[in-house]
Amino acid sequence: MMINRRSVLRRGGVALGVGLGGMGLSSLGIGGLDFASAAAADPLAGVDPELRAGAATVLAMGAKLSPLTTARLPILRGGGAAMAGPLRPDVPVEARKIAVGPGIPDVTVQVINASSGAGSRASGGPRPAILHTHGGGFVAGSALAERGYLQDFAHALDCVIVSVEYTLAPEARFTRSVAETYAGLRWLHDQAEALGVDRRRLAVMGESAGGGHAALLAIQARDRGEVPLVLQVLTYPMLDDRTGSTVMPLPGIGKLGWDAQANRFGWESFLGATPGSRAVPAAGVPARCARLAGLAPAFIAVGGIDLFVDEDITYARRLTDAGVPTELLVIPGAYHGFDRVVPDASPSRRLIAARLAALRRAFGQPAG
Template sequence: MDLTRRDFHFGLITAAATLPSLAAAQSPAGDAAILARVDPELRVGARMILSRPLPDPLTPDAVRAIRRTLPPAPSPLPPPAAAVERRVAPGIAGSPPVGVIVINRKSGTPPRPAILHIHGGGMILGRVADTIVASQRLAEELDCVVVEADYRLSPETPFPGPLDDCHSALVWLHAHAAELGVDARRIAVMGESAGGGLAAMLAIAARDRRTVPLCYQLLIYPMLDDRTGSMRAVPPFIGTIGWNAAANRFGWTSFLGRPAGSVQVPTGAVPARVDDLRGLPPAFIGVGSLDLFVGEDIAYAARLIDAGVATQLHVTPGAYHGFDGIAPKARVAIAFTAAWKGALRAAFAASA
């Protein structure tokens, strides 16, 4: 199986399986009931995930153990693949500098579009190094520049630290557009899972701070609402494969610095709780019908549409969180990937 940024979850559950304190796996009867709802081509991956549940409960010590036991990150593809450069962006006042990875910069060519990519991991996990190979391939396929933001993780760094890191990377990308061969009018933000949630936050922050005019926001099964799994229950067959309600509560609590689902949360920290979505860039939201985030993602898409934001929503039946990375050759995964790539191509063309 080729490693892509969207199969980070595979590394997470593989590492989790080595830990001594794990939640009990589903019973065979329970597994069968869950798997009956899964697309047939995705069932092998679903069985693997169900056999390797996350630690229960998730704790800071368990998170650190998962980080230590993740498999090595893949090495960047060598030339003639898209070049990889490591740079540093100044942090927001009071924050440290932010590492950025620039992929596919070319001099002497007409300005090209760019993507600021934000990796996933529930706000508590993930490594920018895991995303480089996939971003090299995407940069070549779309003939664009990809910049990876190496943001700080929670609970060590709660909000607004991770968002400020991503915003610093975005401002740096925009300010250095000419040097990087980037068309400053064609910059998109993209992320998966927690990265999708941060990308949505970043689109809101860029609007409110009046910093970078974005042409698009590409949100892949984004983590948008801290109330999911805390104040808001989901049907029992949703969010049972992989990232679940308990993990979501821990991830959001770590990020917010207060319990998930609290009456008050910091302004701009939870996209689903932002009152005014007008003036945001066009959006693509993609999610599986069995993903814990499906309800919040559909609701956010509807609110974007009501706010006058051009929005494409793609819901894949029988798909769980991270399915396109676990089974990238499945029919539904190929269709899902084609949908978001097509949307991104169209956005770049429309902004040219």
């Protein structure tokens, strides 16, 4: 099914329900020309009313970072750490060092809800597991700061989660961080018995740049044939270096949370090449992968005014065209990272519920 967001916009405001790949009902909410013209003047014009208070906070933070440069990275990195919530006492967390490969130091992983070879609390058998990669535009964020967030996932799904503290750009290019995240996935698979994990029920998951890393992991898992995956969970994933460089967003898109200039900076830091140019190494960009057939089933969610909305819809369509079961959820009026900023708003709850439901289906668990 061909979905072109620009052609839909020209037809005015609509809301489409689209099933991609047979994994379930997807919702694609798209504004019209009135929204585009209004949002060009006011970045809050297209924001869902329940998300506006959080949007004002995001705008204030963006003003401190714009334009995003290496000199401003400490502000971005500090802001991400400030979002970390308190740890739950009922879900264990342990930091481990694991080997990566020749020439790369051991990497730290946060192991959440491991059961030391015991089974799940529900069945007594081995648990499903998720390899998680954190967001932050490839240049910020940390697995350490995500522990509380991931404890909630582990508790809700009765699963084990391993989150990789991959080396950030521009200190390291994509070849190193991709090697580190794949080492985490391979370690999770190899240590399944010790962690109480069912290696037949492994998923990868990430948000923003972490969604880009998770997509790259799904490609590597297919190509290497070492770790079978049941699902790739990509939340507003950063998939295409051309967004904001050779492909510019429509007015009102990508003004909150992560903009075109920040995207160019993040991709150049990650790839070591000018985004959108012929020098870009395709191995570091999921959207530049020529063959998507054979990848793990996918769940993709993105906000309707997120900078990544076009590239995420396009990737979902390409996966579907390649025969990969894919569920796409587009939340109208939602900006980048909205569910982390205003988690109790109904658009956020909708995303959270859909994501958990997709994981439960992949893990063979009853509906929550």
